[in-house]
Amino acid sequence: MRTLFRWLSPIRWIKTAYRWTKTGFFFLVEYCKRSLRFQLILTFSFCILAAVLASSVVNLLTEDMYRRPYVDYSYSMESMDWETRDLARRIQEGEVEDNQYLQELMNRAQELRGVQMLLVDLDGKVLMKSSRATESQVDLYSVISKAMELRSGQNWQGERQEFTAFYPVELNGQKGYVIARGIPEATIQYQVEFNGFVPFSFVLVFFYLFYRFTKRKTGYIEELAASLLVISQGKLDHRVNVRGEDELGSLARNINRMTEELQENIERERRAERTKAELITNVSHDLRTPLTSVIGYLRLLRDNAGSEQERSEYTRIAYEKAEHLKRLVEDLFEYATLSGQGVQLHRQHVSLTGMLEQLVEEYVPLAEEQQLTFCKKLPADRIYVSVDPEKFVRVLENLFSNAIKYGHKPGNIDISLMREGEGVRLTIANKADDLSNEDLRRMFERFYRVEKSRSRKTGGTGLGLAIVKSIVELHGGSIRAELQEGILSFHIWLPADAQEAR
Secondary structure (H helix, E strand, O other), X not given: OHHHHHXXXXXXXXXXXXXXXXXXXXXXXHHHHHOHHHHHHHHHHHHHHHHHHHHHHHHXXXXXXXXXXXXXXXXXXXXXXXXXXXXXXXXXXXXXXXXXXXXXXXXXXXXXXXXXXXXXXXOOXXXXXXXXXXXXXXXXXXXHHHHHHHHOOOOOEOOOOOEEEEEEEEEOOEEEEEEEEEOOOOEEEXXXXXXXXXXXXXXHHHHHHHHHHHXXXXXXHHHHHHHHHHHHOOOOOOOOOOOOOOHHHHHHHHHHXXXXXXXXXXXXXXXXXXXXXXXXXXXXXXXXXXHHXXXXXXXXXXXXXXXXXXXXXXHHHHHHHHHHHHHHHHHHHHHHHHHOOOOOOOOEEEEHHHHHHHHHHHHXXXXXXXXXXXXXXXXXXXXXXXXXXXXXXXXXXXXXXXXXXXXXXXXXXEEEEEEEOOEEEEEEEEEOOOOOHHHHHHOOOOOOOOOOOOOOOOOOOOOHHHHHHHHHHHOOOEEEEEEEOOEEEEEEEEEOOHHHHO
């Protein structure tokens, strides 16, 4: 019962109504902020109400200027007609008991309304009349004509003339008419003519307020149009001021986002063009240098220059230069293939632990020549991944070759493998020269070369790490580089093999 009383408590309902009203108010405010259409509807409604109020005030102030007086007899005529009709009703309904009472009623109507009352038969003979009436015979035709003329609404205003009203009655079995005649009293009435100030003030106030309230929005639209014109002229660093949360504000944010993306894309394309130009220069140099050597030594062999031992040395050098040319062409072809569409991976269930151990053994002699030592930190149990063995070996070869070529000598090449989340993480680290943040950020970009020199020993096409990144991402993984305390680390993450996950 207490719960029921609490539920029916008026205080509870007042609080609920207040909470709903407050929630609805804030909802409308937020919706108004986000909806340009709702803002225009509210502005239009407010301007209409303000214009109506202003025109009403103007009408009150100027109404007397347009009031025109005129003489009106309608009220007096209606009173006379009503008195005649009331007398006829009483006679017809039998309320009049005798002629004396009827005479009193006719005299009273004469005193109150100033009208002469007559009771006539069908031939126009006066049977009874008020005290001031003198007629003994009336012309019913003229009486009826004049009464009908007045009933049709004519001569109620203007010239003063006699008023006549009649109603049929039956008294003591005899049919007749009750006729009233009299001069109506005039009253002064006022008629308001058309006030031109009212519609003028309505239109003026409405358009002024609507212009003032929408000026900010229309000005903002013009600002957006001007900004788009500036952006179309190639000034992509221009930004639009974001005002509000409605559709115009959203449009401004989208314009800024579009401009930023265009600027980034153009800058990216410019960098790509620069790196392509550098690539063409670098590749041309890398191709021309060994090709010139090959042609030179082949020319010596053609001319039979030197001894047999010298010609054998020429052949060896020409072969090495040809091999170098082949590697350059293969790098270019491989990157072009990996960057194309529809690259097919021939995945296999491979032990990444075994692959690393085998490949490290192959690179140990080369590393020892450069005074480098491989340090492995591999898990005891084997970790399997689903990869294309040929392509993933290419990833490891590129990273090992870079570590041997650019690592500080003497030093170590650290290799670690561990499970991480739903995949595995492979890290290859070695001491290296300091690199800028831009070098670390752009290290995996196509054609980008951290090493700017053109020496035979360190120079390359700048495609090695780009190829590595493409292969890793084709396998659904990721790769990143970081430099901490002089240690350059490459971290490769690969999703775990489905069979191992099961």
